Amino acid sequence: MYIQLEDTLADASFNFDDLDNLHALENIFSAGFSGDHLVRCSKKVLLILEENRNRFGSRTQRVIEKLKALSFQGMAPDFLRGVMSKIYINHTVSTVTKLDDGWRVPLNIFYDNSLVVRPLLLCEDLTDAEVLEYAAKHYVLVNKIRGCKISVRLEGGGGSCITDRLDYILRAQRDFVLCITDSDKLSPSDNLDDTAGKCANLIKSSNWVARYLPTPGRELENLIPWRFIDQALNVDCTRRWEVIKRLCNIAGSSVADYIDIKEGVRNRWVLEMPDGSPNRMYWEAIIDLLKEKDPQLQALLDKCNHSSKDACECYVFPNVAKRTADQVLGWLKINTPHKSAESLERRLDDDWVNIGREIFDFCCGDDKIRL
Numbered sequence: 168m169y170i171q172l173e174d175t176l177a178d179a180s181f182n183f184d185d186l187d188n189l190h191a192l193e194n195i196f197s198a199g200f201s202g203d204h205l206v207r208c209s210k211k212v213l214l215i216l217e218e219n220r221n222r223f224g225s226r227t228q229r230v231i232e233k234l235k236a237l238s239f240q241g242m243a244p245d246f247l248r249g250v251m252s253k254i255y256i257n258h259t260v261s262t263v264t265k266l267d268d269g270w271r272v273p274l275n276i277f278y279d280n281s282l283v284v285r286p287l288l289l290c291e292d293l294t295d296a297e298v299l300e301y302a303a304k305h306y307v308l309v310n311k312i313r314g315c316k317i318s319v320r321l322e323g324g325g326g327s328c329i330t331d332r333l334d335y336i337l338r339a340q341r342d343f344v345l346c347i348t349d350s351d352k353l354s355p356s357d358n359l360d361d362t363a364g365k366c367a368n369l370i371k372s373s374n375w376v377a378r379y380l381p382t383p384g385r386e387l388e389n390l391i392p393w394r395f396i397d398q399a400l401n402v403d404c405t406r407r408w409e410v411i412k413r414l415c416n417i418a419g420s421s422v423a424d425y426i427d428i429k430e431g432v433r434n435r436w437v438l439e440m441p442d443g444s445p446n447r448m449y450w451e452a453i454i455d456l457l458k459e460k461d462p463q464l465q466a467l468l469d470k471c472n473h474s475s476k477d478a479c480e481c482y483v484f485p486n487v488a489k490r491t492a493d494q495v496l497g498w499l500k501i502n503t504p505h506k507s508a509e510s511l512e513r514r515l516d517d518d519w520v521n522i523g524r525e526i527f528d529f530c531c532g533d534d535k536i537r538l
């Protein structure tokens with residue numbers, strides 16, 4: 168995370184003879200040295216650190232040297248100044264408070280060295296977390312960011328059990344955590360589903376360095392750039408994927424964000440939504456549009472007399488593959504992030520790069536310093 172030492176550390180009230188203070192600072196600087204976090208301070212604080220440099224170990228001294236070199240370069244680059252998940256370290260406060268661009272955190276939480284480790288990216292499963300880490304890598308590449316990197320630990324929360332895991336992490340206060348789940352919204356005007364809503368509320372009511380983001384569309388699969396899926400899918404899935412793309416192009420902008428890429432969208436599923444509900448109205452409008460442009464699909468859907476959504480075999484949008492995200496991850500892993508970034512399409516893949524930015528903002532680390 169981006170850790171900013173606040174100017175209170177240069178006040179007379181800050182005691183460099185206090186071993187707890189020194190230990191907490193050593194912990195923070197050791198994270199800056201290893202690159203697990205990114206540590207910065209003002210010239211005022213840097214001056215007082217330099218005056219006291221002999222109190223610190225060699226690693227901290229190296230970080231102070233680096234900060235001094237950076238201070239000669241002038242203002243920090245835009246991508247760092249714009250980080251929205253900063254930690255401001257202050258020795259005069261006793262609790263964590265939320266700010267517009269991060270959190271003000273008491274220095275003494277770093278007495279314990281558990282927070283020196285990289286922040287946690289918690290998703291419903293590990294595949295989701297691994298795929299999303301690529302979004303952050305792509306954000307770094309697209310914006311030609313140098314001198315820092317993504318520093319993150321990945322964890323899968325076990326599907327809907329993620330709420331229990333998140334609750335535990337927030338209570339234990341031993342990890343800074345960014346939690347990202349599927350929104351499971353069925354249309355643009357839908358609310359977050361149960362799991363996503365619980366995660367959002369847990370973080371909102373917690374007094375800890377933690378952030379929650381739902382996927383902008385329905386699921387992670389809706390966020391994945393199309394050209395990644397084009398190249399990643401097993402051959403037996405590509406025909407259905409081509410149909411999906413053709414229908415999305417007919418139906419217009421937002422529908423690709425709300426289709427179920429894994430299971431498909433069946434006619435009866437729409438008809439079982441409550442009459443007049445925003446979700447049903449959204450999907451009925453899409454179906455009407457598709458029927459108008461595709462007589463074959465119209466014939467298929469008009470014949471549908473299935474009694475339940477589970478029995479219905481009339482697909483408005485076909486199902487691609489249950490393990491679409493795994494296939495994409497497999498493809499991402501056999502290519503370098505540079506190579507996969509070449510497949511990004513400007514504007515079409517903005518959501519992908521934007522979530523990459525959110526992850527970078529929470530999980531940026533310095534380049535490791537070499538002795």
Ligand SMILES: [Zn+2]
Pocket residue numbers: 434435471472473478479480481
């Ligand atoms: Zn049917």
